[in-house]
Amino acid sequence: METVKLSTIVMKWYPDMLPFLKQTELNSVIVLRDGLGILDPADAMDIIRHSICEHQDSAYLQ
Helix, strand or coil: CEEEEHHHHHHHHCHHHHHHCCHHHHCCEEEECCCHHHCCHHHHHHHHHHHHHHCCCCCCCC
16 A cells, blocks of 8 residues: 555646646645555556545535
């Protein structure tokens, strides 16, 4: 197991997304069962998407 911040994952696979993520999202702590070395780009994108959903405001769009 390895614990990393979301910013580490973003910088490794999708650095162009960095300006579009909130600091609270980037500071999210992610626990990787098999470690960062075995994480593939598709899994990294799933983690990024999940983090964005977790940090969305609960306000309704009108």
